[in-house]
Amino acid sequence: MSLLTEVTDRIRALHADLPLAQAYRAGERLRMAGDRLGYVLDTARGDPATAGLAASLAHLERAATALCRARDELDRYLAGIGTAGAGAGAGAGGVPSAVPVPATEPVPETPADGTPGWWLARVGRLTRQPGAVPGGTGDRVADSAYLLHATVTRALAGQRTRLYRELAAAEPVAGLGLTALVPPVVDRLATELLGHRPAPGDLPALRTATRSHLRVLLPGLEPAAVEQLLARYCRVRVAGAAPHPVDRAVAGAVVVAGLLYALRRTPAEVEPPAPAPRAPVPATPPGQPSRRGDRRSAAARA
């Protein structure tokens, strides 16, 4: 290892270790406290501490912004000395907020194209994007294998907004189907990375390899859910509630992207198999072109 490589690796490690996750957690707790005190204010007509908590949230927001700026400067430095950027912040789609989306975020109404509001709300909350279908398209992905490739491609490129769009444009059943597809892929990639199949002792290494991508691309994902998910891949049980099914599915795809990044691989590793030849579906108008072919839902094609 050259001296320059060593410097680069240390800066990348610093980049990944900046405490944005703690800032998010603090923001979430302080917001909950503020909401509770707001209830007291309305009930008792007093104002014990809400102003102080509002001030603390403002400081926290500025701290998170400064951390993101530091991360960007480290990327710029690495680019300036001729090494690849640290990756985690590149193309992340702006400065994430230290103040999380409120837990009481209203579930969007089901859009005209039929995508359930709960699916849009959850993926919007995970990616901190508005819970609506961009462009209002009715052409939705119905194939989990295709969706895995699409989401990993976006995640690997650090494109949080486009990751959200891929998820929001998918059938929920295809999104939840990621849960079944991801574990064997993670097992294979983690085995390559570690030199052996992931075991309980490999949890820190897996955490390090995936932390940046999870943090940047899914800023709304609870740290506890991350731990649960990675622990499962390492065949270890940890205390706590199981992650939300949508969180588990979406985070799994981002974990795949993190492992590919660590291995310097491309999304071709999760290229979906070519669809098998099949008889034409009578309900589908012949000759209707589709960028994603028959991986789109029949309902969307009809």
Next chain:
Amino acid sequence: MASVAEVKAAIETALLHVEDGQGAVRAASDRLDEARQSLALVVDGSAHDAVHAAQAALAQASTELQDCLHATLNAVESARGYAATL
């Protein structure tokens, strides 16, 4: 109809969240201190403006986290004082 006990219970619950938040702020502050020290060692001798900008940003983040913590301490004190008057 709200009772005084209910208001006090709500304040106590809020303070538990604040304590949790304070713990996260302290953890962030500790990790940030470590990051600043490590960065100072790694980039020792560098004159690159991005390095200085990164260090300045980390210093500002550290200050903001400390101010955040102080603000929460003031909030807790205010809330406890208010509860005591009920």
